[in-house]
Amino acid sequence: MGRKNMISTLTKSIYINGEWREIDSSKTHTVYNPATLEPITEVAYGGMEETKEAIEAAANAFPVWSEMTGRQRSRVLYKAAELMRKEAKRLGEILTKEQGKPLAEAIGEVKGAAGFLLWYAEEASRGYGEWIPSSVKTKRMLVVPKPIGVVGAITPWNFPSSMITRKLGPALAAGCTVVLKPSPETPLSAIEIVKIFEEAGMPAGVVNLVTGDAQAIGKEMLTNKEVKLITFTGSTAVGKYLMREAADQVKKVSLELGGHAPIIAFEDADLDKATTLSLASKFRNNGQTCICANRLYVHESIADEFTALLKEKLEKMKVGNGLDEGVDLGPLISEQAREKVESHLHDALEKGAEIVAGGNKWDGQLKGYFCPPTIVKNATDDMKVMREETFGPLFPIQTFTDEAEVIQKANNTDYGLAAYIFTENTSRTLRVAEKLEYGMIGVNDVFPSVPEAPFGGIKQSGNGKEGGHHGMSEFLEEKLISIAID
Incomplete structure (x- = not known):
């Protein structure tokens, strides 16, 4: 494909109207490897002017792209998905260098990212409208889905490949054009x-790309009337x-904002499966995941055995x-995160x-x-780790005896992204899942994100x-066409 495996010391990172811009060396941002703290490369520190140009390019491209058939748009998405899968190892290595997660996990993310492009390549031809039977004999009504327009997409550092395709895939399939602003920590995957x-x-x-000043880029997206939708994944405060x-x-x-996912392990849980999956959820990407478990509620009748098994399995995990x-576990993204x-x-131990x-x-x-993965027991509700999103490898355990009480505890948060339960009881599965106030519920499953299913919180x-x-x-508007006939 003609592209080098090595990342250069100066990387073009602003792409507007089909052209990569030369970097002004006085306006650059250094990207570091969080595992070694060594600089990888420098990228452009763009701002309002570059964003304005990118939005203008997207607005000019919108009429042609939006008027293509879904099948025409899908061909590009199919090809992009194919190329991503073909280059998964190379892209995974770049992702690991800038973000830190283990290579196998990074390659898995790249393949998952390609999966979103594949799914929306298929969906591009399925933008169905609706014919409404009229109550008036001389009227015919149809609803036509139309692309919303230029989209400003702002993506995070924790999943720098899949978060991009999860936004760009549906936007492009719908007929929208895009200005992408990736996280300054992880621009290379973008x-x-x-x-x-x-x-x-x-x-x-x-598709246009602008890296740099988050405040200036975001402000232009917010104030520029050509941008019709902003799609963002990140903190609740920024949201x-x-x-x-x-x-x-x-x-x-x-x-798509923060989370504080509970895991509830009932007395009939399969202990081997529940402990393995609890660790997989909590320590995936070293706990830097919006849907990862932040607190673990274990029925007191199985608590000792559950905790011992969790400890045994955790101590086999390798950090590096x-x-x-x-x-198994890489570094955190920054010193602030650590x-x-x-x-x-410290707060939990004090309490x-x-x-x-x-x-x-x-x-x-x-x-x-780096931060060693840690499990603590005797967690109480007043601890920060039980109330705030930790976004790191700290796993608190609290025991419970009553189903209604643990549901109340699980729901006692402003967050509502994902929650998980472990049980082999079908009645309990449905009863508890219906009462948990979350957008996604995993039952003996901690990986609910797949291209074909909706992902999001309340x-x-x-x-x-x-x-x-x-x-x-999200990227379509419904237009009513009402026709009077003789």
């Missing part, structure tokens, strides 16, 4: 995905800011550079929690942002859905 779209034959201006600012233009926002063989985990642990496993500061040879975990046919509806 650059490679845009190159893939370019190679797949995406027309100029349909609230976007909602407030978008109100001036009544601009549509689609938000994600590019090294056999590593400090937050340590503060939550009576006991360490089951881990708990020490990183003493390994690598100087990156309460302060966001609005709108990503994934499935539901995800494409």
Whole structure:
């Protein structure tokens, strides 16, 4: 394919109207490897002017792209999905270098990201309308879905590939054009995905990329009338800011925000499966996942056995550079992230929690942002880790005896993204799942995110859905055409 495996020391990162811009060396941002703290490359530190140009390019490209048939648009998405899967190892290595997660996990993310493009390549031809039977003999009514227009897509660092395709896939399938702003910590995956779209034959201006000043880029997206929708994944605080600012233009926002997922392990849970999956949820991406378990409720009749098995399995997990063989957990994304985990642990210990496993500061040879995975028991509701999103490898355990009480505890949060239960009882499955106030419920399953299903939360975990046919509806407006006939 002609692209080099090595990342250069100066990487073009602004792509507008089908052209990569030269980087002004006085306006750059350094990307670091969080495992080694070594600089990888420098990318452009773009701002308002670059964003304005990108929006203009997207607006100019919108009429042609939106008027193509769904089948025509799908060909580009099919090709991009194919290229992503073909280059999964190379893209995974880049992702690991800039984000830190183990290589196998990074390659899995890239393949999952390709899966979203494949799904929406298929959905592009299924933008069905509706014929409404009229109550008036001389009237005929039809509802036609139309693409909303230019989309501003803002994506996070924790899943720098899949979060992009989960937004761009449905937007492009629907006929929208896009200006993408990736996280400053992980712009390299975004650059490679845009190159893939370019190679797949995406027309100029349909996808544009701007890296740099988050505040300036976001402000231009919010105030520019050509942007009809902002889709954002990130913190609840930033999501609230976007909602407030978008109100001036009544601009549509689609938000996937924070979470505080509980796991409830009932007395009839399969202990081996429940402990394995609990660890997989909590320590996936080292706990830097919006849907990962943040608190664990275990029925007191199985608590000792459950905790011992959890400890045994955790102590077999290896922490290190994600590019090294056999590593299960990489670094956190920043020193600030590590400090937050340590503060939550300190708070829990001060309030009576006991360490089951881990708990020490990183003493390994690598100087990156490492934090040993830790389990604590005797967690109480007043601890920060039981109330705030930790976003790191700290797992608190609280026991319970009463089903109604543990449901109340699980629901006692402003977040409502994902929740998980372990039980072999069908009646309990339905009863508890219906009462949990979350957008997604996993029953003996901690990985609910797949291209064909809707992903999203309630309460302060966001609005709108990503994934499935539901995800494409975010990028469509329904137009009523009412026709009077003789």
